[in-house]
Amino acid sequence: MPRASAPTTPTDVPAFTARERQVLELLPTYLSIGAIGATLGMRRSTAKTHVANIYRKLHASRRAEAVEQARRSSILPPLDRG
Secondary structure, eight states, X not given: OOOOOOOOSGGGOOOOOHHHHHHHHHGGGTOXXXXXXXXXXXXXXXXXXXXXXXXXXXXXXSHHHHXXXXXXXXXXXXXXXX
16 A cells, blocks of 8 residues: 655645644654653653654654654754754
């Protein structure tokens, strides 16, 4: 089954809940899902659900891919290559 194309333009940017956006902002830090949950005051299972929703909305199958798609779609700021 072919995978749907990832968002590429601002009109293709998926809508995230406030909590999904908070979780998404922590994905580039490479904290564990449990640590993301603890940072945001939620259970690991809740953080895991948010991560799964983020992956689905960004058509990603892993964290690095989700972060890349979010940066490409200007959801996250570009990588600072300082």
